[in-house]
Amino acid sequence: MTISPAAPAFDKPARPDAEALAAVTLALTRQFGNRTVTSQAVREQHGHTLTWVANQPPDVVVYPETTEEVATIVRLCAIHRVPMIPFGTGTSLEGHVNAPFGGVSIDTSLMKRVVAVHAEDLDCVVEPGVTRKMLNEHLRDQGLFFPIDPGADASLGGMASTRASGTNAVRYGTMKDNVLSITAVLPNGEIVKTARRARKSSAGYDLTRLLIGAEGTLGVITELTLRLHGIPEAVSAGVCSFPSIKAACDVTIATIQSGLPVARIELADAAQMRAINIYSKLSLPEQPMLFVEFHGTHAGVREQAERFGEIAAEYGGGAFEWATKPEDRTRLWQARHDAYWAAHALRPGAKSLSTDVCVPISRLAECVEDTQADIAATGLLAPIVGHVGDGNFHVLPLFDADDPDEVAKVSAFVERIVERALAMEGTCSGEHGIGQKKMKYLPMEHPPATLDAMWAIKRALDPLNIMNPGKILPS
Known part of the structure; x- marks a missing residue:
């Protein structure tokens, strides 16, 4: 990426000097009292703690309660050129809330009206x-x-x-x-x-x-x-196993292309299903599985489910296991939501690197199948799940963080997933975002002029480069 020589000067992000940081911390403490926190434990909670991105804590955490209080904090940081990092619940996966240059974490958890x-x-x-x-x-x-x-x-x-x-x-x-x-x-x-x-x-x-x-x-x-x-009048959910990942993906494509208004259609491969059974104490088939849900009227939901069953049968799908009671549906979807934590049960003590890509739905089966072949060839344990109704899937390699060879193997594998998705006119991230870890992929996805336009917006709105610096845009 190149920046036009005519572009206005733009400060590189840097840690604030001790005097500026002390002035901001004192002013925040006077303004917000015990809602300004500098303890090591709280600061580390506000750095990144998921996957393998190193934790980079802020220098100060402050808890505003109103828009006006946020504005006060931001103006104070701008005057002293102290970086700011907005913080929600810290569940992001790509280092979005890390503070690589220190500064003030603005925690909005008290703003919950x-x-x-x-x-x-x-x-x-x-x-x-x-x-x-x-x-x-x-x-x-x-x-x-x-x-x-x-x-x-x-x-x-x-x-x-x-x-x-x-x-x-x-x-x-x-x-x-x-x-x-x-x-x-x-x-x-x-x-x-x-x-x-x-x-x-x-x-x-x-x-x-x-x-x-x-x-x-x-x-x-x-x-x-x-x-x-x-809230829909009726909700119907269930699971269906398939002989292969390709069959499950092909069913997803056929379902979407047929115009069937499925509300959710989620994929889990055999490794992920094994983890789900262990973690959520279920006894589902440990084969590639689709989790599906339909919303609508009672008659409409019944008709949609029947049609989906017909499509699944054409691709070798097994018998559906329907969850008709609300508590059964909740348990089923909670198991799917807990997939990230469940995967760690396959290799206790291992670290993980959750990554996602998204491709046009017509290329989904090919991309997932090629990724599975890559996993087998590389010798990794890497469960796959996906919001496959829109071509988005996630891979979670599990590895020993103290083994340089394993770390290198996983890093190269993730690069190949991104390259594969981009070659299929997809994107390096369907929903995780860029944060710190995926910055290097943006130049692979976007031409220089596009990145220049993004930098121009950043420079215009944040000329001091202090609002969550070191994220999204590669320098």
């Missing part, structure tokens, strides 16, 4: 610390729900920042499809609101989508207006 619910308009306004489970519990009595479900009980601000999706994306879309407006504090401390509550608008640049997926590098999200959906 559901500000308003407009049931008649199917939308709501929430603060960023509200988690998806918290919101859906609040909405249940009104017959509404928010559908984006990445698995972890992530904060909605963090989900917007990483452009999260998850198991329901095939029917309901991702965060970019379900956020109507954002209130955010820019790196200079100014407060902006990106849109109104109207379902569509042609008024100006789409700043909402600019902030969604920006991973906190362009500002701190302090409020979101979200699309809601009615």
Whole structure:
């Protein structure tokens, strides 16, 4: 990547000097009292702790309660050129919340009000610390729900920042499809609101989508207006095993191409099913498996399930095991959501590197099958799961972090997955985001002019390069 010689000067990120950091810490302590924390344990909790990215804690953690308090923190850091790292629940996987240059972690977990619910308009306004489970519990009595479900009980601000999706994306879309407006504090401390509550608008640049997926590098999200959906009259879920990964992927493709409105369609390979049975105490077949769910009327759900069964049978699918009771469905989907933790039961004490790619759905079977062949040839233990309804799948190699040969083998394997996806006109990340670990892949995916445009936006909004520096854009 090259930056045009005419581009304005842009500071390289750097650790703040001791005097600046001391001034900020003192001012935050005076302003926020015990909501300013400098203990080692809390700081390490606010660095990255998942997968193999090293923990890089901030120097200070502060817990604002309002948009105005966030603006105060941001202005103070800008004056002293101290880096800032927005923090939600810390469930991201690519080092998004690490503080490679130190600075202040802005933890929004106390900002958890559901500000308003407009049931008649199917939308709501929430603060960023509200988690998806918290919101859906609040909405249940009104017959509404928010559908984006990445698995972890992530904060909605963090989900917007990483452009999260998850198991329901095939029917309901991702965060970019379900956020109507954002209130955010820019790196200079100014407060902006990106849109109104109207379902569509042609008024100006789409700043909402600019902030969604920006991973906190362009500002701190302090409020979101979200699309809601009615809780379906009937829900039907089940699992079906297949003789091969290819057969399961082919069924997924056929289901989507047939126009069947499946709500969720999730893949787990044989290794992952073995882990799920151990961790969640289930006794499902340890073969490639599709987890499926249908939403709609009782008659519609029954018809959809029957049609899906016909498609599955054409590809050698086994008998369906349906979960008709709500508690059985919950247990089934909780087992799928716990796949990350379950995989570690296959090799206790091992480290893992969770990675994801996304390809056009017509190339899904080929990409997953080639990845499985790579796993076998490399001799890795690497379960596969996927939100395969939109061509997105995850691989979790398990390895000994103290064995340099294993680390090198896993690193090369992950590179090959990305190269394979890009060769199929896919992307290096369907939903994990870039953070620190995937920065090196952006130049493989985007031409220099595209990266220049991204840098131009970053320079314009964050000329001091202090808002979550060292993330997304390779220097």
